[in-house]
Amino acid sequence: MASRPLDKNLLPTPVRRPVPLRESVYETLLELITLRRLPPGQHLVENELAERLGVSRQPIREALQRLSNEGWVDLRPGYGAFVHRPSGDEAEQLLAVRGLLESESARLAAGNAGDEGLADLRRLCAAGEKGLERGDTEEMVALNADLHRRITELSGNEVLADLAGQVARRVRWYHGLVAAQRGGDSWEEHARIIDAIAAGDGEEAARLMREHTDATRRMYHEQAAATEDGESGDGGEGQGRQE
Known part of the structure; x- marks a missing residue:
C-alpha cells in the first residue's frame, strides 16, 4: 500500500525551542541597562555578573560583545566593559x-x-x-x-x-x-x-x-x-x- 504524503496544512507549527542561554543573558542585561539598574558608566565585571545571573562567564562575554556592537556597552582594552554613557x-x-x-x-x-x-x-x-x-x-x-x-x-x-x-x-x-x-x-x-x-x-x-x-x-x-x-x-x- 503506497503511503500518502503528509498534508502540510494539518501539521502543527514547528516546535518552539528554548531560548539559547546567551540570548536570555543578553535580554536580561539589556533590561537591567534600560531600567538603569545598571547605570551609565557602571563597570560590568564578568565574574560578578556570572555569579549574579547564575551562569558561566561565556554567555556573559557573548552578551557583552553583542551589547557593545549595539552601542549599549563600551569595551575598553585592559579595563573591561562599562555601560555606555551617551553624549x-x-x-x-x-x-x-x-x-x-x-x-x-x-x-x-x-x-x-x-x-x-x-x-x-x-x-x-x-x-x-x-x-x-x-x-x-x-x-x-x-x-x-x-x-x-x-x-x-x-x-x-x-x-x-x-x-x-x-x-x-x-x-x-x-x-x-x-x-x-x-x-x-x-x-x-x-x-x-x-x-x-x-x-x-x-x-x-x-x-x-x-x-x-x-x-x-x-x-x-x-x-x-x-x-x-x-x-x-x-x-x-x-x-x-x-x-
Missing part, C-alpha cells in the same frame, strides 16, 4: 528622531484609530496615572512605552511603526531618567493627545505630540547635566583593570 549629541539626535516619528504617528492615528484602539489608549493612560499615584517609576516607564507604541500601531503605517520600534528601547532608557520629574505633566499631555486622536484632529494630535516629546527631550538634557555635575566630585568612574 549630549547622541541624546539630542535620538530624541529628535523620536519626536518626528511619533508626531507623524499621532497625526495618522487620528484618522485610523477605532473604538477599540481609543479604549486601549485610555486604559494605558489611566494605568499610568495610577502608577504615578503609587510613585512606581518603572511601571510608568513601561506604560509610557506601551502607550506610545500603541499610537504608532494605530497610525496604520507599518514602515513607520517599524522605524519607531527600532528606537523605542533606547527612548525607554532615556525616559527612565526623567519619568519621575515629568510625572503628572506627562500623563496630562498623553490625555490631551488621546483626546485629539479621538476627535480625528490629526494636526492637533501631531502638535501636541511634538510638544510632549520636546518637553521630555529638554528635561532629559537638564537631568543629565545635573547628574554629571553630581558625579564630578566623586572622582569619576572606576578605572580598575579587569581581572
Whole structure:
C-alpha cells in the first residue's frame, strides 16, 4: 500500500525551542541597562555578573560583545566593559528622531484609530496615572512605552511603526531618567493627545505630540547635566583593570 504524503496544512507549527542561554543573558542585561539598574558608566565585571545571573562567564562575554556592537556597552582594552554613557549629541539626535516619528504617528492615528484602539489608549493612560499615584517609576516607564507604541500601531503605517520600534528601547532608557520629574505633566499631555486622536484632529494630535516629546527631550538634557555635575566630585568612574 503506497503511503500518502503528509498534508502540510494539518501539521502543527514547528516546535518552539528554548531560548539559547546567551540570548536570555543578553535580554536580561539589556533590561537591567534600560531600567538603569545598571547605570551609565557602571563597570560590568564578568565574574560578578556570572555569579549574579547564575551562569558561566561565556554567555556573559557573548552578551557583552553583542551589547557593545549595539552601542549599549563600551569595551575598553585592559579595563573591561562599562555601560555606555551617551553624549549630549547622541541624546539630542535620538530624541529628535523620536519626536518626528511619533508626531507623524499621532497625526495618522487620528484618522485610523477605532473604538477599540481609543479604549486601549485610555486604559494605558489611566494605568499610568495610577502608577504615578503609587510613585512606581518603572511601571510608568513601561506604560509610557506601551502607550506610545500603541499610537504608532494605530497610525496604520507599518514602515513607520517599524522605524519607531527600532528606537523605542533606547527612548525607554532615556525616559527612565526623567519619568519621575515629568510625572503628572506627562500623563496630562498623553490625555490631551488621546483626546485629539479621538476627535480625528490629526494636526492637533501631531502638535501636541511634538510638544510632549520636546518637553521630555529638554528635561532629559537638564537631568543629565545635573547628574554629571553630581558625579564630578566623586572622582569619576572606576578605572580598575579587569581581572
